Amino acid sequence: ADPDPLQDLCVADLSASISANNFPCKPFSEVTSDDFVFDGLRKQANFTDAFGVTVTTGNVLSFPGLNTLGIAMNRVDIQPGGINPPHSHPRASEIGIVIEGKILAGIVTTKNVYYSKVLTAGQVFVIPRGLVHFQLNVGRKKALTFTAFNSHLPGSTVLPLNLFAAAPSIPVEVLTKTFLVDEDAINNIKSKFVF
Ligand code: GLV
Ligand code: MN
Structure with a gap:
């Protein structure tokens, strides 16, 4: 969903003083191999929230090498009985793969039609851009899913938090x-x- 890149690479300078519709590139002379690698999705973060989910984000803010490339990736860890609550991504469609556990993945369209499926390891799901969706852990063990997006900053409107x-x-x-x-x-x- 993001605009096409205009050059080979544009590692974000997150601390630049100018604010544009995306981040300016840091100077080529300062770009290193590490700019194209992100370790932030290696580990499960601690479960701290009320929903029993931890969404670890690999977007342009945490992984500046993604700047202008129109892609991003998350890691979603859900405790047994936990939920990644209904939310939507205003700037991206989402594709996800279940790595372990068993989740009920649901989507609701703008016409209020509900689609859902119980998914296990290796299964892939897709969420059309902007649609409200959730994942509920319906297994007895923790569930691990990786999700990817066609935006370097998909955004996430989490309905319960947005409203309450x-x-x-x-x-x-x-x-x-x-x-x-x-x-x-x-x-x-x-x-x-x-x-
Ligand atoms: C899952 O729905 C995610 O947004 O990572
Ligand atoms: Mn999502």
């Missing part, structure tokens, strides 16, 4: 009227998202 953990918060009245419930119900949900 925004800062500053969305006015309660917006949420009570959106979900047709009272304030207690909204505050109850919000209280779970104070990390």
Whole structure:
């Protein structure tokens, strides 16, 4: 989904003072072999969040060598019973491969049609750009999936956090009227998202 590169390589200078629609390239004289290698997906990060998932991102921000190339990769570790909650990527389609475990992978279209499948090691799934999707670990062991994107910065709108953990918060009245419930119900949900 990203624009095509205009030159062989453009390793991002993340600390450049100018801000453009992507990152400027660091000088060729400073580019090294290490710029084309990323170790950040080697290990499972610690599970720290409420959902029992850790999404480790290899995008232009963590892996500047991806700058302008229109690709990125994540590692998704999900605890038994954990969920990578409904989210969407505004700038990329996603393709994923299950390495271990058993996940229910679901997609909902803009017409509210739901597609889903239970997947195990070696199976590959695709999420069309922008569609809401999730992965639930339905196995007894941890699940490991690698995902890839056609953007160097796909972005991720995580629906529960977007709505209930925004800062500053969305006015309660917006949420009570959106979900047709009272304030207690909204505050109850919000209280779970104070990390
Ligand atoms: C999984 O859906 C991911 O965004 O990495
Ligand atoms: Mn995703």
